[in-house]
Structures are given as C-alpha cells and as structure tokens.
Amino acid sequence: MPITGLVITLAGDGQTAGQARTALAANRSLVLGEAFGSRVAGVLDTPNESENRRHWEWLNSLAGVVFVDVVYIALDPVDGDPAMTAAYSD
Amino acid sequence: MDRRTFNKLMAMMAATAVAGGRTISLGQEAGGSAPQPAVLSPELTWAKAPCRFCGTGCHVMVGVGEGRVRAIMGDQKAEVNKGLLCVKGYHVGAILYGEDRLTRPLLRVNGQLQPIEWPEAIKIVADKIEAAPGRFALYGSGQWTIPEGYIAQKFMKGGLANNHIDPNARLCMASAVTGFLSTYGVDEPAGCYDDLDKCDVLIMWGNNPAEMHPVLFSRVIDRRSRGETVTLIDIGTRRTRTTEHCDEYLNFKPQTDLAIANGIAHLLIKNDTYDKSFVETYCAFKADSDPAELHGRPISFEEYKQFLEPYTPAYVAELSGVSVEKLHLLADLFGRRDIRITSLWCMGMNQHTQGTAINTLVHGIHLLSGHFGRPGDAPTSLTGQPSACGTVREVGTLSHGLPGGRVVTEESHRRDAEALWNVEAGRINPKPGHHTIEMWRRFCTAAAEGGDIDTIWVQVTNPGQTLPNRKALFTAKSSLPEKFLIVSDVYPTATTELADLVLPAAMWVEKNGVFGNSERRTQQWFKMVDPPGEARPDAWMMLAVARELFDRGHPSMRDKDGEFLFAMRGADGAVVPAWDWDHFYDMNVDKHVFEEYRQFTRMKHKDLAPYDAYVEARGLRWPVVEQPDGTWRETRYRFAGFDDPYVEKGKEIQFYHSPTHDGRAQVWFRPYVPPPESPDDDYPFWLCTGRVLEHWHSGTMTMRIPQLRRAMPGAYVEVNAEDAARAGIHDGETVIVETRRGSIELSVWIDGRGSSPPGTVFVPFFDEKKPINDLTLEAFDLFSKQPDYKKCAARIRKMPPAAATA
Structure with a gap:
C-alpha cells in the first residue's frame, strides 16, 4: 500500500507550469490538493512499490516540475508485496 | 474509516500543511506539551524524534500503533526541515523491521x-x-x-x-574539529541553517548536499522557486546532482583545493578588496610551526602576504585546472561587501590528508573578506552522522x-x-x-x-x-x-x-x-x-x-x-x-545522565538547557541560556553581538575563545602540499569514494529497506565516457578496480549518477558485498588523524575473457 504525501514544486514559468499541472491532473494515481503559489500538495496511491517508483520517476522527469518532496509515507505492507519483509541476506 | 483511507487523508493533510507553510494537529501526541485535540488519528499515537540518518537533524513524526511504527511524517513544527524529508528519512521507520535483526547475544x-x-x-x-x-x-x-x-x-x-x-x-569530521579549534579556539560552526535562507551566494566545497543533505539543499532550491536570487557554486572533483542546480562549477584536480583557497586570498590582497576593518579588529595570522603543532606560530600580516605571493591566478590555474577567470570570479565575490556568502563542506574537505589545512584556509577566506557573523555570511561544516x-x-x-x-x-x-x-x-x-x-x-x-x-x-x-x-x-x-x-x-x-x-x-x-x-x-x-x-x-x-x-x-x-x-x-x-x-x-536514565553531563558544558560556553526543555522543543541550539522569566533561549549566531549572549555588550563580534586570548580569530597560511599517493603509469586513475542518495553509510540500515535497496541495489564504478571508450569498456560491464592495497570487481556505470572527469573513477561504499575500503589509503591528516577516502591511485582492468563469459 504505497501511499505518499507529496509537495510538488512547479517552475516559475507560467506556460511550462500550466502544462505540468495538466499532466499531473491526468495521472489517475495522483490526487492533487491545494496549490500555494508554485507548491502543490498531492497524494500518490499505487498498488505496489514498482508502480510507486515508476510514478516517482515520471514526476521527477516531468517538464515544469522543479522538485518533488515527500512529506508522509505509510509503512504498512499489502498482501503479496514483499516490501518491509526482505532481508539483506536474501 | 479503514487504514487505507486514513493514510490517504493523513498524507493529503501533511502535504497541504507543508505546501502552505502551516502545521497540523495529529491528535494524541506523546511526550509533547499539552495534548492537542484529536483530529484524524484514532489508531496511531504520534511522537517526535530526530531522523536516525545524517547530521542534518530533520525531525519526523512517528506514528505508532499496535506496538509498531506504522507511519512517518515530516515534522512541520521542526525548524530544520519544516515538514520535509528526503527519500531516506521518509523510510526511516522501516530500519527497525529487517528480517535478520539480532535478537540474542x-x-x-x-x-x-x-x-x-x-x-x-x-x-x-x-x-x-x-x-x-x-x-x-x-x-x-x-x-x-x-x-x-x-x-x-x-x-x-x-x-x-x-x-x-x-x-x-x-x-x-575530525578535520573540521581541528579547523575550528585552530581558527576560533573552540569547536563547531558559528552560524546555522538560517544562513541558507539569507545568503546571496552558496559555495559548496567538495560537497554534494543534493544527495547527502537533501533537505538542506531543498531549502535553498525552494528560495529560488519563490523568485529569490541565490547563486550556487560547486567546487568539486566530479559533477554530482548538486552541480546540476549550480550557476558555476569549478572542477579541480584532487588536493589542489589548498591552492585555490590560497589563490582567492592572494587576489583579495592583490586587489585590495579584503575587509581591512574586520581584519584589523578581529583577526591575527598564523602559519605552521616546526615541529608542527595544532596552534602553529603567529606571523604578521606582511609575512602572510609574502607567503601568498606565489599563488597567482596563473600558478593556481596550472595546479588546479580551474581557469583564471573562475578564480577571479570567486575572489571578486568574496571581495564584495554588498552580498552575503555561505560556504558548506563535509567529507570532501575533511577526508583529506591536509584536512586541517583546507578547513583553516576556508575559514581564513571568510575572515579576510569579512564574510562572517551576519546572517548569510558563514563558513559552515556539515556532519554525516546524527550526533x-x-x-x-x-x-x-x-x-x-x-x-x-x-x-x-x-x-x-x-x-x-x-x-x-x-x-x-x-x-x-x-x-x-x-x-x-x-x-x-x-x-x-x-x-x-x-x-x-x-x-x-x-x-x-x-x-x-x-x-x-x-x-x-x-x-x-x-x-x-x-x-x-x-x-x-x-x-x-x-x-x-x-x-x-x-x-x-x-x-x-x-x-x-x-x-x-x-x-x-x-x-x-x-x-x-x-x-x-x-x-x-x-x-x-x-x-x-x-x-x-x-x-x-x-x-x-x-x-x-x-x-x-x-x-x-x-x-x-x-x-x-x-x-x-x-x-x-x-x-529515565537518559535524563539522569544528561543532567550530569550538562554540568560540563559551561566552560566553553556550550551551555545546555535542562533535559525537560528539550522534551518540549524540536531541538535547541547551544549556548542555551536561561532568561529572567525562566525560559531557555537558544543562540543562532555565535560570536555575533546581536545574538550571542556571551559577547560583551557593545561589541559586534567577539571571538571569546580566541587561541591567542585577545578576542581574535586566526587567519592561517598553509601551502599547497601534494597528496601522499597520486596516479602514475601503473595506477593511472584517481579513485574517489563516497555515498549515494538512497543509502546511508555502510548500508546496514538502508539496504534492509526494500524500496531503497531496489532503487540502488549494489555498488558500481562510475567511469568517464572518454576513459571507457579508450579502454573499450562498456556500460554495465564488470571490471576489476585495483589499487596497491587490493582489488574488487564492479559493474561499470558510464557517466552515471554523477560524472567523473577523465582520469577519475568513483565508487560508493554502502555495499558490504563490494568492500571498496579494501582499496583505500590509510594515510591521515597530521593534526586530526582523519584518513583520506577521496583520493588514491587506482587502475581498471577488463575481466579475463574466461571470467567475463562465465
């Protein structure tokens, strides 16, 4: 159950930031919250860790996104997801 | 409400609060002051803790339910991180739950x-x-x-x-200690993280905060996103994620940071742009003694000038590989009185056989130019460990x-x-x-x-x-x-x-x-x-x-x-x-021990408050001094009259632990000294080691967090593209990296996470299965006894054909 609370900082350039907002809004795993200037609150909810990572990389590579900060993470594993159970020795 | 919905609501609340610069109530908060009204956490008890990883000192809120850490949130009440966390910090709760915890003697x-x-x-x-x-x-x-x-x-x-x-x-960080002691007579930075909010120029000396202290770096990047102008300068031996955000990058040959620092001081004096008033009022000059001792010998300003004479831009450029223009750029910035400059450093300057020397030289540039003691004007070392x-x-x-x-x-x-x-x-x-x-x-x-x-x-x-x-x-x-x-x-x-x-x-x-x-x-x-x-x-x-x-x-x-x-x-x-x-x-054994320890802290004006004052706070910066109303006041800027209670009234600056007992800080001359081992015909590469964003130190905690381990599963050798092409080495190929002390096999990453210049390779040290310290050099700084992990001579060999196809 990778659920992460994000603060997404958008570029100062209005056109690029606008395009980024549109792309973010179209992502069905991402729920956008309030915006405060260039900073937008959001929650990323994905079924497993690999999807979470894929979205994370997409966010960081998106034109108009300057920085992505994570401010909250839930640590509970979901059934079948090996997160939180693997040992270094495996 | 199910846990999933609860977590999504909490995540959005946290994000909204941080984005808007507000704080949120977490309901039942253990160990804090007065209980806050329950808002949204019927299942979890929340309490504060500093993050377990680096020396930044971010605070996290730890959500505990059914005897386990269930959630981690950046602490919005914490001045250090204002609710933000890095990729390691938000996974910090998981370090407790690796399968192979040791549970018996x-x-x-x-x-x-x-x-x-x-x-x-x-x-x-x-x-x-x-x-x-x-x-x-x-x-x-x-x-x-x-x-x-x-x-x-x-x-x-x-x-x-x-x-x-x-x-x-x-x-x-032993070299940072000897640097502070021999300059100010007392250890630890005079400034604080508030300098990052106030500086006009941030210079990172062999430092990669974008990966190693990301929350601090984010604090500076956030200023830019709000439209503020802050110039970032990276002085390093390889390009990193920090470099990508910088206005200027000065790539220098390993060890020649000593020459660069002397070159800046040379130009400040040559151009008559040093701060005469600051120097005359607050500084004395030092050079190494024979035999060498931490506090050296006093020299005059005239002797200091003579020692710097050889460090012309042309000479320093030849030694360091940094252009004359960029050396002038640095000296011109330090020569300006209308801007504020903060220097940051960490392992690049400390893990150095001349670590004490380069620490004192960077302090010296700030003192010589008067970029000291005002918010945003500070030479500040960072630490890699939480305490x-x-x-x-x-x-x-x-x-x-x-x-x-x-x-x-x-x-x-x-x-x-x-x-x-x-x-x-x-x-x-x-x-x-x-x-x-x-x-x-x-x-x-x-x-x-x-x-x-x-x-x-x-x-x-x-x-x-x-x-x-x-x-x-x-x-x-x-x-x-x-x-x-x-x-x-x-x-x-x-x-x-x-x-x-x-x-x-x-x-x-x-x-x-x-x-x-x-x-x-x-x-x-x-x-x-x-x-x-x-x-x-x-x-x-x-x-x-x-x-x-x-x-x-x-x-x-x-x-x-x-x-x-x-x-x-x-x-x-x-x-x-x-x-x-x-x-x-x-x-509470901690409280008993802390109160006993506290009695030691007055002599060097590192005064600590009673234990209970820290229970209430998200940390306090020493010296912490009791006020007439019984409250405890922290100090942001040491030696500065406007903030430090130990500076005598009426003085702007006072170095009250001066090594020369006259209220003055020491500006050192230290010459460029070649490293103990340099590339040669047999070992033609510089080997630099260090950390990566996802892992902390030797990886014993972060390699047990699956998300971090998957993101960066093993060590690699970062090779420059030109060097790889010349040697016929391909991305992902396994090669042998070798020094006079040992060898290991590593996968090649050409211009990977960072980018090493030709003739330099980089290997991270987090991977216990790839022990790069079999190869590193134990030579250490004379004063601090700190070894140099950043430079030794190495070679790369292709795997023998049979082994490569096995």
Whole structure:
C-alpha cells in the first residue's frame, strides 16, 4: 500500500507550469490538493512499490516540475508485496 | 474509516500543511506539551524524534500503533526541515523491521556464533576488561546518543583510566574539529541553517548536499522557486546532482583545493578588496610551526602576504585546472561587501590528508573578506552522522577529549572532570589514547609485535566495512586468535563476521535518546516501541558491565567515596538499580545522565538547557541560556553581538575563545602540499569514494529497506565516457578496480549518477558485498588523524575473457 504525501514544486514559468499541472491532473494515481503559489500538495496511491517508483520517476522527469518532496509515507505492507519483509541476506 | 483511507487523508493533510507553510494537529501526541485535540488519528499515537540518518537533524513524526511504527511524517513544527524529508528519512521507520535483526547475544564457539544468555555475555565482557584493563579499547560512533557517549566516556576515562576510546566520527569530521579549534579556539560552526535562507551566494566545497543533505539543499532550491536570487557554486572533483542546480562549477584536480583557497586570498590582497576593518579588529595570522603543532606560530600580516605571493591566478590555474577567470570570479565575490556568502563542506574537505589545512584556509577566506557573523555570511561544516556533533565533539568521545571541550592533556580539565565524576585526583590518564587508525592497527598486530590492544568493544558502527585499507586494519584480525572483538549492533554486518561476541542492540525509537546535529541543535526523543527479542540499549549494556566490575571489587568502577560510579538515585533518594534490566526503565536514565553531563558544558560556553526543555522543543541550539522569566533561549549566531549572549555588550563580534586570548580569530597560511599517493603509469586513475542518495553509510540500515535497496541495489564504478571508450569498456560491464592495497570487481556505470572527469573513477561504499575500503589509503591528516577516502591511485582492468563469459 504505497501511499505518499507529496509537495510538488512547479517552475516559475507560467506556460511550462500550466502544462505540468495538466499532466499531473491526468495521472489517475495522483490526487492533487491545494496549490500555494508554485507548491502543490498531492497524494500518490499505487498498488505496489514498482508502480510507486515508476510514478516517482515520471514526476521527477516531468517538464515544469522543479522538485518533488515527500512529506508522509505509510509503512504498512499489502498482501503479496514483499516490501518491509526482505532481508539483506536474501 | 479503514487504514487505507486514513493514510490517504493523513498524507493529503501533511502535504497541504507543508505546501502552505502551516502545521497540523495529529491528535494524541506523546511526550509533547499539552495534548492537542484529536483530529484524524484514532489508531496511531504520534511522537517526535530526530531522523536516525545524517547530521542534518530533520525531525519526523512517528506514528505508532499496535506496538509498531506504522507511519512517518515530516515534522512541520521542526525548524530544520519544516515538514520535509528526503527519500531516506521518509523510510526511516522501516530500519527497525529487517528480517535478520539480532535478537540474542551470540558467542563464537568453534568458529560458529552460538546463542548465550545476557548474564554470561556481560560476564565475558567484564572478564576481558578485568584481564587487561589497559589493553581494552572502546570504538564508538557519531550515532551513539549523547547519554550513551557520556556513559562510555565516563566508563573509560573516569573509570578505567584508559583513553583508548575513539568514535567512527574520527573518519568523517575530525578535520573540521581541528579547523575550528585552530581558527576560533573552540569547536563547531558559528552560524546555522538560517544562513541558507539569507545568503546571496552558496559555495559548496567538495560537497554534494543534493544527495547527502537533501533537505538542506531543498531549502535553498525552494528560495529560488519563490523568485529569490541565490547563486550556487560547486567546487568539486566530479559533477554530482548538486552541480546540476549550480550557476558555476569549478572542477579541480584532487588536493589542489589548498591552492585555490590560497589563490582567492592572494587576489583579495592583490586587489585590495579584503575587509581591512574586520581584519584589523578581529583577526591575527598564523602559519605552521616546526615541529608542527595544532596552534602553529603567529606571523604578521606582511609575512602572510609574502607567503601568498606565489599563488597567482596563473600558478593556481596550472595546479588546479580551474581557469583564471573562475578564480577571479570567486575572489571578486568574496571581495564584495554588498552580498552575503555561505560556504558548506563535509567529507570532501575533511577526508583529506591536509584536512586541517583546507578547513583553516576556508575559514581564513571568510575572515579576510569579512564574510562572517551576519546572517548569510558563514563558513559552515556539515556532519554525516546524527550526533557527530552532540556525542563526539561535545561529549568529547575522541581519544584526547573530555566532556564540554576539555582535553586529557590539560591538568585543569582533568581536575574538573575528576571533581564532577567524584573520583580521586589523578584518576584520568593525561596521555591521549589511540586514535582510530592506530587503535585498529594495534588490534590487528600480534601482541609480541607491539599490538597492545587485545580487546575492542564496537558500538553503533561498522568498522569492518568503513575502515580504510581494510585488509590491514580489520581483516587481519582473523589470523590473530588471541584478539577478542565484541560488537553491539542491530543487524549482522561485516564487523560481526569477525566478532567473537555479538550483543543485540536496541535502536532509535526502541530506546530514549538525545542527538546533537550539525548546527549545534540538541534534540531529544522518547522510546516508542519495544526492541525485538532480547535486544537492549547500549547504555544498559555499559551500565551492566560497569556494575559487574563493581560487584567483583574492581576499583575502577568506584568513586572516591566507594560508591558505584554510575549510581543513579530516584526521587526518593534511593539508588535505582538501572544496571539490572528489570529496573532499567524504573527511571529515565537518559535524563539522569544528561543532567550530569550538562554540568560540563559551561566552560566553553556550550551551555545546555535542562533535559525537560528539550522534551518540549524540536531541538535547541547551544549556548542555551536561561532568561529572567525562566525560559531557555537558544543562540543562532555565535560570536555575533546581536545574538550571542556571551559577547560583551557593545561589541559586534567577539571571538571569546580566541587561541591567542585577545578576542581574535586566526587567519592561517598553509601551502599547497601534494597528496601522499597520486596516479602514475601503473595506477593511472584517481579513485574517489563516497555515498549515494538512497543509502546511508555502510548500508546496514538502508539496504534492509526494500524500496531503497531496489532503487540502488549494489555498488558500481562510475567511469568517464572518454576513459571507457579508450579502454573499450562498456556500460554495465564488470571490471576489476585495483589499487596497491587490493582489488574488487564492479559493474561499470558510464557517466552515471554523477560524472567523473577523465582520469577519475568513483565508487560508493554502502555495499558490504563490494568492500571498496579494501582499496583505500590509510594515510591521515597530521593534526586530526582523519584518513583520506577521496583520493588514491587506482587502475581498471577488463575481466579475463574466461571470467567475463562465465
């Protein structure tokens, strides 16, 4: 159950930031919250860790996104997801 | 409400609060001040703690339910991180739950580690100490809590009269200590993180905060996103993620940072742009003495100018590879009075055989140019561990130190400590113990050949992976059966592989704790969950061993009245037997120990507030001074009249611990000195080692967090594209990286996470299966005894055809 609370900082350039907002809004795993200037609150909810990572990389590579900060993470594993159970020795 | 919906709501609340610069209520908050109204957390109890990883000192809110850490959130009340966390920080709760936690004491019998009971384990440690107290050593850590480090310090120096105690922080910030001491006469930065909010120019000297201190770097990037102008300059030997954000990048040849610093000072004087008023009022000048001593010899300004004369832009450019134009750019910036400049550094300057020299030179540029003492004008070193400052530098757990900035070589300091510890005068040994490299060299040398350390107790660190020239300084122990290695840790590590006795430790929020971060901020937290199995806090282990020695009649653990050295009394005046595990939590041992330690902190004006003041706060920066109304006020800017209560009224700046006792800081001249090992025909590359964003130090915690491990599963060698093409090496290919001390096989990453210039390779050290420290050099700085992990000569060989296809 990778659920992460994000603060997404958008570029100062209005056109690029606008395009980024549109792309973010179209992502069905991402729920956008309030915006405060260039900073937008959001929650990323994905079924497993690999999807979470894929979205994370997409966010960081998106034109108009300057920085992505994570401010909250839930640590509970979901059934079948090996997160939180693997040992270094495996 | 189900847990999933709850977590999504909490995540959005946290994000909205941070984005909008507000704080949110978490409902039931343990250990804080007045309970806050319940808003959204019916299932979790929330409490504050500093992050367990680096020296930034971010605070997290830890959500606990059903005896487990369930959620982590950036703490919006924390000034350091204002609710933000880095990729490691938001996974920090998971470090407790790796499958292979150590849960029972283990003794090596016939080559195998076998479970034993705690009483037997404690007796074995006591036996080893009792057999030869002077041949016992304690190797600790900047991850010790302040109370743990204090107990260790008192146990060794006040109890056993043995100074063979040193922490792993010797390997990461000892040169920063000697730099501060020889410049200001007292350790630790004068400025603080607020400088990052105020500076016009931020110069990073061999520093990669975008990966190593991401929350601090984010703080600066956020200023830019708000439309502020802040110029970022990266001075380094390889491009990193930090470089990508910088306005200027100055790539220099390894070791020539000394020449660059002298070149800036040369131009400030040549162009007459140094701050004459500041220099005349607040500075004196120094150069190395013969024989070399930490405080050197005084020189005149005229001599200083003459020493700098050779460091012309043309000469420095030739030495360093940095263009004349960029050297002028730096000097012109420092020559301006209308801007504020902050310098940051960490391992790049500290892990250096001239580490003390380059630290003093960077301080010197700031002093010479007057870029000191105003918000945004500061030379500031960062630390890599959460309590390298608090536990190592302030508690004084280095082999020459005593608490509160005292040293064993000063008689008055020893008398102070003996009085506070209530032991007889003369108990503390005046001779410094073995520093880290020497301690391990002697442990790995047969007794008959001068190896005078028989037993080492390692706590909260992993020298089996992090010592330089590892085969000589650690692995050699395997052929010396008479040597005995005790390791307290939470997971199996490269160090436990050779341990004779393993003690399972509690970690982070499984115990009470206090850390001290890079900006003099002391941070407290309470135990929130139980450790697994029979894992126990390091503090308890030391108290139990001390009591075992006391009960045997060993004089070392008695004070001068015959009482147990660690006797702790409860509110009723009766001694609480905290050495007995069943009674360890009958009182707050941390609070008792902290209040005792606090008495040491006034002499060097590192005043700490009472323990309870830290319970309320998200850390306080020392000196913390009581106000007439009974509140405790922290200090952001030391030596600055507008903020530091110890500066005499009417003075703008006062260096009140000046090494020359005249209120002046020291501007040093130190020449460029070639490194002890440079590339040659046989080993044509520079090898640099370091960290990556996803992993912290030797990876024992972060490699057990699946998300981080998957993101960066193994070490690699970063190779420049031109070098790779010339050698016919391809991305992903396995090659042999070799130095005069050893070799390992690594996968090639061409211009990968960073980008090394031609002739340089980089290897991270987090991967225990790829021990790069088999290759590194143990040469160390003359004053700080800190080794250089950033440069030695290496070569890369393609795998033999048979091996490559196997």
